[in-house]
Amino acid sequence: MNAPTKGTGMKWVGRSIRRLEDPALVRGEGHFTADLPATHWVRFVRSPMAAGVINSITAPDGAMVITAADLRGVKKITPMLYKFNYRPVGQPILAEGVVRFVSEAVAAVVASSEEEAEDIADLVELDISETPPLVDAHDALKQGAPQIHAEAPGNIIVHGAHKTAGFVDAWASADKIIKVDARSHRQNATPMEARAAHAAFDKSTGRVTLTCTTQMPHVARTAIADLLGMPESDLRVIAPDVGGAFGQKMSLCTEYVLLVWLARKLKSTVAWTEDRRENLIASFHSRDQHVTLEGAFDANAKLLALRADVVANIGAYSCYPNTAGMEPLMAMAEMPGPYDVQQYQCLARGVLTNTCTMAAYRGVSRPVITFTLERLMDRAANAFAIDPVDIRRRNLIDTFPYTSVTGLVFDEATYKGTLEMAVKAIDVPAFRARQKEARAKGRHLGIGFATFSERTGYGSPAFAARGMAITPGWETVHVSVDPSGYVEARIGASPHGQGLRTTLAQIIADELGIPPDMIKVVHGDTDTAPYGWGTFASRSLVISGGATLIAARKVRAKLIRIASHMLEAAESDIVLEDNRANVAGTDRSIPIATMAREIYTQAHRFNGEIEPGLSESGTYDPPGTFSNACHVAVVELDAETGFVKIERYLVAEDAGRIINPMIADGQVHGGVAQGIGNALLEEIIYDESGGILTANLADYMPPTAHEMPTIELHHIETLSTQSITKAKGLGEGGAIGAPAAVLNAINDALTPFGVEIDTIPATPQRIRALLRGAPNSVRSRESGNPGATS
Amino acid sequence: MKPAPFVRHVPRTLDExxxxxxxxxxxxGRILAGGQSLVPIMAFRLAKPAHLIDINEVAGLDRLESDGKALSIGARVRHGAFHKLAVDNPLGALLTFVARHIAHYPIRMRGTFCGSLAHADPASEWCLTAATLDATMVAKSSRGTREIAARDFFEGIMSTALAEDELLAEVRLPLLAPxxxxxxxxxxxxAGDFAMASSLVTYRIVGGKMTDTRVGVGGAEAAPRRITEAEATLNGQTPNDAAFREAARVASDALDPLEDHQTNAEYRRDLVRAVVRRALENSLP
Structure with a gap:
């Protein structure tokens, strides 16, 4: 820290201490929403049709079945964006009059057990007249296409455009124009715990406690209270242990709103646990984008201008609070990535379709735009007959702060540094020699690079720039030392696997001289935590960590004043360490616990010079800071089957100051695993009628341990000037870089065949289809005969 | 994903x-053995049996023994039983090799050989094995016992010649030549997913030439079967890459491929060509 504790300085930050949250989790003693008992259980009856008019809903005799007709007075979920031609559309809590996607909740069955609720749900008869569905975004854009919402003509919910003044001239001056037509198919974040909620009505107070698996407890409280027209103080939201979220649990879901409504109606306890099939078809989807990207390069392969067309299939409704603008607008703002380019034109549209609503998933848009841009750079390198590493060297930004063509300010980072680190570690010349040797034997190896920026820890100005009606950003932390000398930090962030209970304790420990195992970080309960925005967008360590540092410094200052008073020494001579306040250069010392006890129970002794109690608060709202990394994938492509095996995976990462290296590495590992799934395996497939063909984990395929390579990690620590802890976020980078690196590696392996793939996931079937039509016949491994692809 | 209501019956004897x-x-009413296929489809409510007759307590169905001509596999024998050699014959090694490809370890410790055949998923490794080796199915009912040849047993996707009151009590796999x-x-x-194509081959070499060749293909058509056209191209050949490649091409061409969302007909043929050739290549010492 800036003002290190005198004596030993930083003792805890930078160390891989074990996660304080793990013992309970590994012993099976965590608390999850679905563990709670309930009087009533809910099963949702979901639409079997993608589009249609509801004629009737018939419940079996005696069953309690809630429909939209029961919910009069409940508002529709209608997030708002004041820019980019956004058209607000409302989502009813249960389908009202029409259905807009397969699996939209049409009715809610209430019964005494989950089993009984599902039995009754089977008996509910839906009479729906099917209308023509729109599944593909390009179909939805066609003239005369059916209107999914009357409020959004042409099915365009958001329309962003950007064009710099010098674009046309720069385009005209180009030596080469390179184009990539990239398609990212739809994916699901697939948290291990699907959604779950439990709403309990308290008859004595009239309050409802909603325990649910969420990333944003306070935002859920605000939203649900608004929709139901109740005071926020009558609703308590608790996020207990959350079994992964990855963005999917950030947006408000209709199901949780219904549960609170039901608990108040029944004056009882109501629960719902989503099953895996529902999670795959009805929970939020992601990544469904079609990006056409062209780059204008000068004769030295320097990028002069970019032109992008982004079509994001955002599904049937707009997610709250981010809105459907999230994917297309982030694509527009961040398309140029870490490359210096002065001219830019972009059209970014969010298109409504009769599919499940799209929302956040680790990386939001950047896995798609990074893969698109990195394909463009590799394709340009081929066109200029230079090495893929060289074209990056020529174009990466290296003077800071750098203001991008879309106005983003990039702080100090190591785009070139991590690239060179990765190039050296992977040993490119040795790989090229091995690749050549393998090709002579009919084996097809490939190497792929991805260099990218990861915008993290951005505060309210960044969200305000998007024109969001709900502008998240800042975080507050309350740090208290209790009379026993133990510390509690109450945070508005809502970690669910990120290890914040440990990393924030490390930050506090260094300020106060109290070890992390005496520091409890408390979160996820709106009755005890300060109002906050939750955990998403690689923000919590930067923003909640910064607020923690601010609060801890105030507590530290007060401890020093108390020590100065009690030890009769100058404040500048007080050193806090090992649970004691010492007077430097003397043997005078006092335990912090004694000081804490004194300031609570003997406050009069301080003669009114020091306020009683030992509790301080900090709020932080930073501008944002960019992490960066270079990923390298080495793959072997089986030309006979189209199968891709990742042989080696390397990441050179710079996320500023690392608070806990083990936790940082874990974030990268998890992100890369999801990125590999996105690159090779995971795809939600709709049929033409809008039905989902991938409704179980045999058909929707996240990678398993078998598919994961060992990940080699290398770090640079460029201390951030835009973050008071000097740390940058790194929660999403793994997922952002992996699709690009893997796709570039596959394309490198495909070089001899003369075909390229710009679709994720790059499935074996897609690769084989390309190879069957390949212009070049290539020696095959097995026989030495030409025509492995014949 | 809670099953529809059902009644579970736990008989102790075969007659019961x-x-x-x-x-x-x-x-x-349906038989419940290992439950590794039936229970998941019940959870999805794709199957809603009103009665489950749980045979896990029935005495005598765990028989796994050879009479010198064939290996008899009772209805309660789990996939995991084949992790070690079931019989001192190349068949034992074959079954051990194949068993390791079935799903994941926990599934292999519960699922049964006969249950897999009665379920008749086209991608099943044991269905491919039974079809390739011309197994004999022993079907029992209170009406009596009948034997069904593998080629008559598999009728289509999850469809067999078993009558609804018949239990697949035992399967007999002929021993292979030494x-x-x-x-x-x-x-x-x-790893562990349903095979999108699979192949099992057996043969002998007499005077340097392949003979008694069997080429089975699974996961590619409605039911696994021997591809006699491919077998014919191999009999009389020395085992070599060109012959294997030709047999693989013939097998691939002979198919009526299943199609699904991740496998169109062309891709299925590609995979069959690859797995047949690789099965033949793997057969070489």
Missing amino acids: ALGLLSQLAGQE DAKFGFNEFSRR
């Missing part, structure tokens, strides 16, 4: 089990 089956088959060679290969996108 067959009696229950004959009584309940017409009322949506000098028989075998090879197996399957393709799936993730």
Whole structure:
């Protein structure tokens, strides 16, 4: 820290201490929403049709079945964006009059057990007249296409455009124009715990406690209270242990709103646990984008201008609070990535379709735009007959702060540094020699690079720039030392696997001289935590960590004043360490616990010079800071089957100051695993009628341990000037870089065949289809005969 | 994903089990053995049996023994039983090799050989094995016992010649010649997933030439079967890459490929060509 504790300085930050949250989790003693008992259980009856008019809903005799007709007075979920031609559309809590996607909740069955609720749900008869569905975004854009919402003509919910003044001239001056037509198919974040909620009505107070698996407890409280027209103080939201979220649990879901409504109606306890099939078809989807990207390069392969067309299939409704603008607008703002380019034109549209609503998933848009841009750079390198590493060297930004063509300010980072680190570690010349040797034997190896920026820890100005009606950003932390000398930090962030209970304790420990195992970080309960925005967008360590540092410094200052008073020494001579306040250069010392006890129970002794109690608060709202990394994938492509095996995976990462290296590495590992799934395996497939063909984990395929390579990690620590802890976020980078690196590696392996793939996931079937039509016949491994692809 | 209501019956003897089956088959009664296929489809409510006749307590169905001509596999024998050699014959090694490709370890410790055949998923490794080796199915009911040849047993996707009151009590796999060679290969996108194509081959070498060749293909058509056209191209050949490649091409061309969302007909043929060739290649010492 800036003002290190005198004596030993930083003792805890930078160390891989074990996660304080793990013992309970590994012993099976965590608390999850679905563990709670309930009087009533809910099963949702979901639409079997993608589009249609509801004629009737018939419940079996005696069953309690809630429909939209029961919910009069409940508002529709209608997030708002004041820019980019956004058209607000409302989502009813249960389908009202029409259905807009397969699996939209049409009715809610209430019964005494989950089993009984599902039995009754089977008996509910839906009479729906099917209308023509729109599944593909390009179909939805066609003239005369059916209107999914009357409020959004042409099915365009958001329309962003950007064009710099010098674009046309720069385009005209180009030596080469390179184009990539990239398609990212739809994916699901697939948290291990699907959604779950439990709403309990308290008859004595009239309050409802909603325990649910969420990333944003306070935002859920605000939203649900608004929709139901109740005071926020009558609703308590608790996020207990959350079994992964990855963005999917950030947006408000209709199901949780219904549960609170039901608990108040029944004056009882109501629960719902989503099953895996529902999670795959009805929970939020992601990544469904079609990006056409062209780059204008000068004769030295320097990028002069970019032109992008982004079509994001955002599904049937707009997610709250981010809105459907999230994917297309982030694509527009961040398309140029870490490359210096002065001219830019972009059209970014969010298109409504009769599919499940799209929302956040680790990386939001950047896995798609990074893969698109990195394909463009590799394709340009081929066109200029230079090495893929060289074209990056020529174009990466290296003077800071750098203001991008879309106005983003990039702080100090190591785009070139991590690239060179990765190039050296992977040993490119040795790989090229091995690749050549393998090709002579009919084996097809490939190497792929991805260099990218990861915008993290951005505060309210960044969200305000998007024109969001709900502008998240800042975080507050309350740090208290209790009379026993133990510390509690109450945070508005809502970690669910990120290890914040440990990393924030490390930050506090260094300020106060109290070890992390005496520091409890408390979160996820709106009755005890300060109002906050939750955990998403690689923000919590930067923003909640910064607020923690601010609060801890105030507590530290007060401890020093108390020590100065009690030890009769100058404040500048007080050193806090090992649970004691010492007077430097003397043997005078006092335990912090004694000081804490004194300031609570003997406050009069301080003669009114020091306020009683030992509790301080900090709020932080930073501008944002960019992490960066270079990923390298080495793959072997089986030309006979189209199968891709990742042989080696390397990441050179710079996320500023690392608070806990083990936790940082874990974030990268998890992100890369999801990125590999996105690159090779995971795809939600709709049929033409809008039905989902991938409704179980045999058909929707996240990678398993078998598919994961060992990940080699290398770090640079460029201390951030835009973050008071000097740390940058790194929660999403793994997922952002992996699709690009893997796709570039596959394309490198495909070089001899003369075909390229710009679709994720790059499935074996897609690769084989390309190879069957390949212009070049290539020696095959097995026989030495030409025509492995014949 | 909670199953529809059902009644579970736990007979202790074969006669009792067959009696229950004959009584309940017409009322949506089903046999429960390892449950690794039936229980998941019940959870999805794709199957809603009103009665489950759980044979896990039935005495005598765990028989796994050879009479010198064939290996008899009872209805309670789990996949995991084949992790070690079931018989001192190349068949034992073949079954051990194939068993390791079935799903994941926990599934292999519960799922049964006969249950897999009765379920008749086209991608099943054991269905491919039974079809390739011309197994004999022993079907029992309270009406009596009948034997069904593998080629008559598999009728289509999850469809067999078993009558609804018949229990697949035992399967007999003929032992292989002592000098028989075998090879197996399957393709799936993730370890442990259903095979998108699989192949099992066996043959002998007499005077340097392949003979008694069997080429089975699974996961590619409605039911696994021997591809006699491919076998014919190999008999009389020395085992070599060109011959294997030709047999693989012939097998691929002979198919009526299944199609699904991740496998169109062309891609299925690609995979069959790959797995047949690789099964043959794996058969070489």
